[in-house]
Amino acid sequence: MKEHFASIFVGAVAVLLAALAPGLAQGGVSRQVTPNGHVYWMFPIEEAARTAVAIDWSGGLTMLPEGRETAARVGVNLMLNGGAGGKTPDEIVADFQDLDAGSRLTVQPDHIRGFIVAPNQHLNTAANIANQVIATPNLDARWFARERKSLADQGLARATNLFGIGWSVAHDTMFGDHPYRRFWALRPVEAIENLSLDDIVQWHAAAFTTEGMTITAAGSAPVAAIGEAIDRALVGLPASATAALHEFPAASIPAKTIVFHHPEASHSLILAFGALPSGLTGSDLPLNLAVGVLGYGQQSRLFRSVRTGLRAAYGYRADYVDFTRGQRVLTMGGQVETALLQESFDTTRDTYETFRTDGISFVEFPIARRFYRQRIEDSLGKPADAAYLLMESRLNGHPEDDLPTLHNRIGALDRGAVNTFIAQSFPPFDAMLKIVVTPDPDAIAGDCVITSFDGLRSCF
Numbered sequence: 001m002k003e004h005f006a007s008i009f010v011g012a013v014a015v016l017l018a019a020l021a022p023g024l025a026q027g028g029v030s031r032q033v034t035p036n037g038h039v040y041w042m043f044p045i046e047e048a049a050r051t052a053v054a055i056d057w058s059g060g061l062t063m064l065p066e067g068r069e070t071a072a073r074v075g076v077n078l079m080l081n082g083g084a085g086g087k088t089p090d091e092i093v094a095d096f097q098d099l100d101a102g103s104r105l106t107v108q109p110d111h112i113r114g115f116i117v118a119p120n121q122h123l124n125t126a127a128n129i130a131n132q133v134i135a136t137p138n139l140d141a142r143w144f145a146r147e148r149k150s151l152a153d154q155g156l157a158r159a160t161n162l163f164g165i166g167w168s169v170a171h172d173t174m175f176g177d178h179p180y181r182r183f184w185a186l187r188p189v190e191a192i193e194n195l196s197l198d199d200i201v202q203w204h205a206a207a208f209t210t211e212g213m214t215i216t217a218a219g220s221a222p223v224a225a226i227g228e229a230i231d232r233a234l235v236g237l238p239a240s241a242t243a244a245l246h247e248f249p250a251a252s253i254p255a256k257t258i259v260f261h262h263p264e265a266s267h268s269l270i271l272a273f274g275a276l277p278s279g280l281t282g283s284d285l286p287l288n289l290a291v292g293v294l295g296y297g298q299q300s301r302l303f304r305s306v307r308t309g310l311r312a313a314y315g316y317r318a319d320y321v322d323f324t325r326g327q328r329v330l331t332m333g334g335q336v337e338t339a340l341l342q343e344s345f346d347t348t349r350d351t352y353e354t355f356r357t358d359g360i361s362f363v364e365f366p367i368a369r370r371f372y373r374q375r376i377e378d379s380l381g382k383p384a385d386a387a388y389l390l391m392e393s394r395l396n397g398h399p400e401d402d403l404p405t406l407h408n409r410i411g412a413l414d415r416g417a418v419n420t421f422i423a424q425s426f427p428p429f430d431a432m433l434k435i436v437v438t439p440d441p442d443a444i445a446g447d448c449v450i451t452s453f454d455g456l457r458s459c460f
Contacts, residue, residue, distance in 0.1 A: 028044075029041055029042065029043050029390065030042050032217075032223055032226070032227060033227070034227035034228070034230045034231045035227055035228065035231055036231040036234070038210065038213070038215060038227075038230055038231065038234065039215065040053075040215035040216060040217055040226070040227070040230055041215070041216045041217070041390055041394055042216075042217050042218070042223060042226065043216070043217070043218040043386050043387070043390050044218075044219075044220065045218055045219050045220055045380070045381060045383055045386060046220055047220070047381070048218075048219050048220045048381065048382075048383050049119060049120065049220065050117055050118060050119050050120065050219055050220075050383050051117070051118065051120055051123055051217060051218070051219025051220060051221035051225075051226060051229075051383055052115055052116065052117035052217065052218050052219055052383035052384040052386070052387040052388075053115060053116055053117075053123075053127070053215070053216075053217045053226065053229060053230055053233065053387060054113065054114070054115040054215070054216045054217070054387040054388055054390075054391045055113070055114050055115070055213055055214075055215050055230075055233065055234075056111055056112070056113050056213065056214040056215075056391055056395065057111060057112040057113075057114075057207060057208060057209070057212060057213055058110065058111055058212035058213075058214075058245075059110070059111065059112065059206070059207055059212065059245055060072060060107055060108050060109045060110045060111050060112055060207075061107070061109055061179070061183055062109065062110055062245045062246045062247075062248065063203070063206045063207065063245055063246070064199075064203055064206075066179055066246075067179075067182075067191060067194075068191075068195065068199050068203075069179045069180070069182045069183045069191070070151065070182055070183060070186065070191050070192045070195065071195050071199040071200055071202075071203045072107045072112075072183065072203060072207070073107060073151055073183065073186075074144070074147050074148050074151055074192065074195055074200060075107075075200045075203050075204055075207075076105055076106065076107045076112070077147045077150070077151065078137065078139060078143055078144055078147045078200060079105060079133055079134075079137040079204070080105055080133070081143065081146075081147060082137060082138045082139070082140055082143035082144070082147070083137075083138040083140075083143070084132040084133040084136055084137045084138055085132030085133075085136045085138075086136075086138070087132070087138075092129065092132070092133065095129050096126065096129060099118055099119070099122040099125055099126050099129075100118070100119055100122070101116065101117060101118035101119070101122055101125075101126040101129075102116070102117050102118075102384070103115065103116045103117075103126070103129075103130055103133070105133065105134075108322075108324075109180050109183055109184075109248075109323065109324050110324045110325060111325070111395075112207055112208075113391070114130070114134065115384065115387060115388065116130045116229075116233070117219075117383055117384040117387075120219070120220060120221040120225070123221055123225060123226070123229045124225070124228060124229050124232055126229075127229040127230070127232040127233040128232055128233075130233045131232055131233050131234070131235050131236070134208055134233065134234075134237070135208070135234075135235065135236040135237055136236070137204065139197065139200055139201055139204065141197050144197045144200060148192060148193070148195055151186060151192050152186075152189050152192040152193050154186055155185075155186030155187055155189045155192060156189055158185070158186065158187070159187075159453075162262070162265055162267065162268075162269040162335060162437050163269065165260055165262060165269075165437045166260070166269045166271045166333075166435050166437045167185070167271070168185050168187060168453060169258060169260055169435050169437070169450075169453065169456065170271060170273055170433065170435050171184050171185035171187075172185065172187075172453055172456055173254065173256070173258065173433060173435070173456060173459075174251040174252055174253055174254075174273065174329075174433065175251050175252075176252070178248065178249065178251065179246075179248060180248060180251065180323065180324075184323070187453070205238075208237055209237055209238045209239065209240055210234055210237050210238070210239050210240075211239060211240045214391060214394055214395055215230060216387050216388075216390040216391045216394060217230070217387055218383045218384075218386035218387040218390060219383035219386075219387075220383075248324075250323075250324075250326070250327045251323055251327060251329070253273055253274060253275055253329065253432070253433050254433055254460070255430060255431045255432065255433070256433055256434070256447045256448070256459060257434040257436065257445075257446040257447045258433075258434070258435050258436070258446060258447065258448055258450065258456070258459055259436045259437075259438065259441050259444060259446035259448070259449045259450070260435065260436065260437045260438070260449075260450055260451070261438065261439075261441040261449055261450070261451045262437050262438065262439060263439050264439070265338075265437060265438065265439045266439070267314070267335045267336065267337060267338060268335070268336050268337070268338045268341045268436065268437060268438035268439070268440075268443070268444075269333065269334070269335050269336070269435075269436065269437040269438070270333040270334065270336060270341075270344060270345055270348060270434070270435075270436055271331065271332075271333040271434070271435040271436075272330075272331070272332050272333055272348065272352075272429070272432045272433065272434045272435075273329050273330065273331055273432055273433040273434075273435075274329065274330045274426070274427035274431065274432035274433070275327075275328075275329060275330070275427055276320055276328045276329065276330045276425060276426070276427075277328065277425050278322070278325065278326050278327060278328045279322065279325060279328065279392070279396045280325060280326060280396055280397060282396070282397075282398070283421065283425065284396070285372075285410065285413065286413070286417070286418045286421040286422070287320075287421070287425070288372065289360065289365075289368050289369065289372060289413070289418055290355075290359075290360065290418065290421070290422050290426070291318050291319065291320060291330070292368055292371065292372065293355070293360050293364050293368050294318040294332070294352070294355050295316070295317040295318025295319065295332050296317060296318065296319075300317065300318070301351050301352075301354075301355050302316045302317060302318055302332060302348065302351055302352070303315075303316050303317065305347050305348075305350075305351040306334070306336065306344050306347055306348060306351070307334075309347070310340055310343060310344060310347060312336045312337050312340035312343065312344045312347075313334050313335060313336045313337075313344065314334065314335045314336075315334045315335065316332075316333065316334040316336075316348075317332065317333075317334060318330065318331065318332035319331050319332070325395065325396075330426065330427070330432075332348070332352065333348065338438055338439060338440050338443055339443075341436070341438055341440070341443040341444045342443060342444045342445070345434075345436070345444055348429075349429045352429050353428070353429055355422070355426075356422060356423060356426045356428070356429075357423060358419075359415070359418065359419025359420075359422045359423065360415060360418060360419060360422070362415070365415040365418070369410065369411075369413060372410075373410055373411075376410075434446075447459060
């Protein structure tokens with residue numbers, strides 16, 4: 001779960017960069033059309049020797065029947081690890097390595113994202129390999145059983161470690177019987193174990209079509225070559241989906257402090273969750289500046305107060321996670337010494353509330369702004385990063401004619417306006433969901449103490 005917790009910050013930084021990336025475009029973002037009629041958005045990086053293409057399919061798990069949501073996660077893992085086009089997994093990996101190329105495929109509740117990056121002269125060949133993975137994966141029973149067991153084992157392991165328990169309690173609390181709980185928490189594990197290969201086959205047929213795509217590219221390859229590569233990557237996909245997308249309600253974030261008694265734990269864990277404006281609101285820049293100052297790095301407010309000040313924590317941070325594109329949730333916390341659990345909790349509350357009401361200081365503001373600006377400039381020289389960032393910008397609905405002005409708007413950010421955003425958009429600590437996992441339930445005051453996931457019912 002440490003990897004899961006850390007990945008949330010990566011996502012948060014990526015969304016910040018996505019909001020800003022087009023403003024630094026070396027040649028501007030342009031709308032292009034492939035020979036087969038697929039629209040894509042191009043970001044030129046003239047000095048790069050490589051080009052990246054990203055494709056986003058809307059849908060994710062929302063075309064799956066209830067109870068089968070984890071088929072999307074098993075399915076992606078099977079596509080990546082089971083080989084494709086009649087080739088073994090090792091052969092697919094070797095083919096990409098021979099080209100000095102890379103690829104990735106991920107799934108979220110409401111979308112699937114894939115990308116390839118390769119030297120310009122090998123872009124078409126890399127696209128052919130990617131097409132095998134997307135269009136003709138080896139959906140083999142033996143590999144399916146292996147990937148199903150691997151994901152089920154992940155779900156079981158989460159019940160035995162601090163972060164796994166903390167996030168599982170959070171998912172159970174916020175989602176309840178919501179279908180997304182099975183996807184995020186990998187629980188109940190029977191939802192994975194009861195999957196059949198036919199579930200994966202049906203999901204794959206519904207998920208990968210040329211309908212509902214968003215495509216971006218970044219690098220130095222000619223537009224014509226990029227268009228040809230995109231068409232090659234999509235060969236053989238049906239033109240429309242056969243499964244209807246389901247609409248799911250948003251998660252609920254109750255104002256509770258829930259203590260999970262875990263006697264075997266050597267330390268304690270504090271996690272807090274609260275609603276934030278989504279990426280669709282156009283608030284990525286002030287949000288990411290705020291989250292960075294609050295909880296990213298050793299100079300952040302939370303790290304200095306809980307880790308450096310109290311010497312109570314092993315690491316402490318703030319991030320956010322997008323449960324869907326329309327629901328963004330603030331997260332903060334970390335592992336702490338049990339003897340300092342209540343003091344760490346109180347310090348977290350006080351540090352956060354001071355930040356929420358007073359905002360970013362006169363000294364912090366230019367440093368935070370310069371840090372993010374440098375991160376943007378670095379990422380825009382990397383085709384894979386830039387293609388991803390441009391994708392986020394397009395999906396979040398940033399107007400195309402606003403893109404050239406974004407770089408100047410970074411430098412013109414006003415501290416007062418950002419602090420007003422923080423005060424208006426960050427939820428009060430008392431309105432947040434707090435999860436504490438500890439070997440000593442008497443070490444902290446909470447609304448309820450539970451000893452199992454089923455015990456959550458007693459908290460409401």
